Amino acid sequence: MNIKPRFIALLMALAVLVGAAGSYIGIEYFANNEGEQSQSEQLANAGKNAENFGSLTEEEQKKFIEDMTGNGDLEKVAQAYNVIKENYVEEVDKKQLVEGAIQGMLDTLEDPYSVYMDQETMKQFNQSIESSFEGIGAEVSMVNDKVTIVAPIKGSPAEKAGLKPNDQILKVDGESVEGLDLYEAVLKIRGEKGTEVTLQVDRPGVSDPLNIEIVRDDIPLETVYTDTKEVDGKKVGVIEITSFSEKTSDEFHKALQKLESDGMEGLVIDVRGNPGGLFTDVQEILKEFITDEKPIVQVEDRKGEKSKYFSERTEKKEYPITVLMDEGSASASEILAATMNEAGGYDLVGTKSFGKGTVQQAIPMGDGSTIKLTLFKWLTPDGNWIHEKGIEPTVKVKQPAYFYTNPVEIEDSLKRNDNSDKIKNVQEMLKGLGYDPGRTDGYYSKETEAAVEAFQSDSGLEATGQVDEKTGGKLEEKIVEEVRDEENDRQMEKALEILFE
Template identity: 80%
Template sequence: MNIKPRSIALLMALAVLLGAAGSYIGIEYFASSDQKTEEKSGQIANADQGNFASLSEEERKKLLEDMAGSKELKKISQAYGIIKDNYVSEVNKDELIEGAIQGMLDTLEDPYSVYMDKETMEQFNQSIESSFEGIGAEVSMVNDKVTIVAPIKGSPAEEAGLKPNDQIIKVDGESVKGLDLYEAVLKIRGEKGTEVSLQVERPGVSEPLNIKITRDDIPLETVYTDTKKVDGKNVGVIEITSFSEKTSEEFTQALEKLEKEGMEGLVIDVRGNPGGLFTDVQEILKEFIPDDKPIVQVEDRKGEKSRYFSDTKEKKDYPVTVLMDEGSASASEILAATMHEAGGYDLVGTKSFGKGTVQQAIPMGDGSTIKLTLFKWLTPDGNWIHEKGIEPTVKVEQPDYFYTNPVEVKKPLKINDNNEKVKNVQKMLKGLGYDPGRTDGYFSKATEDAVKAFQADAGLSATGEVDEKTGGKLEEGIIKEVRNEDNDRQMKKALEVLFK
């Protein structure tokens, strides 16, 4: 696999994105002026005009006065006054108000509806012009745990071995339990060259993993191109790492270049793409989807739907496949679902993340912001993929060693040990061409012989025990194999099905 730098469209250090992550700003669902929609779409396209932040000062003041007169708001005001005037210690009035806002959002039990105070917003608005500094991973809040949606390819997070669905439980030894997503992210992000230690829980692994990551610059490029030959035919590959403000423009330029060069087939790769602006995925889809089916549907709280259409009349005259995996979320899922349901194209890889809601960032007028879930998005056929994901039409898993974990060795692993760490090492050895005899976690004589052979080839003392140095060399070898595009089964299959 050719690992390229991946990045987010906007926002900051941890690649806290609009797409799958609760930390992103949410899918932009506004229709472009030339797009045909059904009757209700105009109301949705201009939904932000009804936001508190869009009102004038006089309109805001009147609205607040009207609200203060309501029974519900009087109760809140009464509670505020009782606490402020009578609590045993002095209280911070601003903290009381912000706590009330946070409390209201907490009752929604929606990880994508969050509040960011002025200070948090200022920190998140830093360093977003051409790059940001951090570890390079998309995160979300899942079951009250900070969860990796996808590490950015080529980022420190990917280099260190973070994977989709890893749950971060400690940052530099401090628990993040009870913190909201943004508070946790601010602990993880940091300046280039500094190190952060994450303790993560990984599905299928009984003990937490400790992963050290050196922060770096994460560039904000989102589109990468490549060309391949399949049975003598020219195939273009366009990898989209996220959907930002310039992604559709970059994609169109890449597509036009490939078409001028005589491309006879195309693979669109959105693996590990956590999402982004719907305006951009919409423009990309208009290149491929005719106007007889919607690109996407948006449903409001009343169940009323708006449908968005392309203005394209015909499909491309060459085949297309889409590559996706468990790190493909939100806008990436819109692309995948639409390419299949409305375009009839194959989806290759593994099931996607499953985020089917739409958020709007609503400024509060004082520098703080509420990001609130306003809509569901539905596929062209009306399916809601939230917490379900999208199944590929051609399922392909990567080799087992793609899914191995960092080797953590407190004491050397040796013959007759029987645990998950040994099982992990056995998968690594097998992936590197050594025969451990078994891969069930029992450190057998065959496993010892495989370790000795690996150590000899790596220039280490052939003890047959897996210590820290041996574990590090195993990890280096696996990273090299993962980066070798000859081992990318999913890409090979995507190319294979193009002309079938």
């Protein structure tokens, strides 16, 4: 896998991305397709009502609430507000009570994608978007009240440092993020180019937390990359999509036209590690391939009413296509994968996707604060909802085991007869580099010691047979080189192999 500089959309590009599987700020929306007017009106009316409410008199606000509820439910909220404001043992901030009430309502939804951003958080967030395109480059979401990595952007500082999908962030520079909402945590992780941040993460399958040091950098803006391969004398195009932003579909169309004009005989679309993005852009890309026989995607509202979105294409492409995906493919990437399979009949190669099947809209509250609310489910062409399930590949292929190894954290040197997950990790690295450790169960055997000695000798290190900090660092360096070598990309190899079967 050749790691080139990759880029991501403007609103996502500034550090930790609060994105498709996490929280895009007002950029997940619907195109003006036929049958969508009622959904657009819902969004417009919600924002209009919120903005207008603050300008009403107290009497008008009271009547508005009565008209909206009709059953006096909010009277209980008002009563609680007054009881606390007038009687609590200490003076209370009235604004804080209101903010807490809004946050509390959203918390009861138990939906990590529906969140509230108060004025200060929105101000900081917008300033960080407007001021720079710098950060670590990772997509995050709130999963089970934990700030969780959906996917690091390919080529980003986060990927280079070893962050992986499903890593849960515990601390930022030694400070716990427990109890913070997603945006508060994001603002702690963001920072200027060249500055360093240390994230303590809990990784599935690893017993002890990992400390990952990341140097923040520019996160540029391209989202589409092309390459060509040759399979049995046939020319194959590869288009990699790193996210779905405002210009992605245009970039994709140009790339596809160029490959087709150059005589491409097969195509691989790669959305591995793509955290998603704009609903409209993935639709436009799918219209290149999917005929009008099935919907591209379906959207279901709270009443169970479905809107279907169709392509106008009447014929499929003449060349074969495969799609590459993995556990970092989320949201719009999953729409692409599901549709290419169910409506196009194309194979999906890789591992199961993330599983995000809802659509959010950011609704301004009129005072600088914003509620981002889940309004719809999206369904596959066959009507399946993949939320929290993901999409299974039609051809399951995992990368070599060393692709999934972790950074080597050494406090005390690892040596003969020790037994730990860290040693198991080192053994997988050694095996991947061609040094036989004898076993990969975490026991530091005589064979493992010999493998370490051989690696140390070949790497110009003192051959002690023990894994110290220098040896661990050199192991990581060599593993990164292997992962970046596209000859080791089994998933791409399989996607190319099955094209012409």
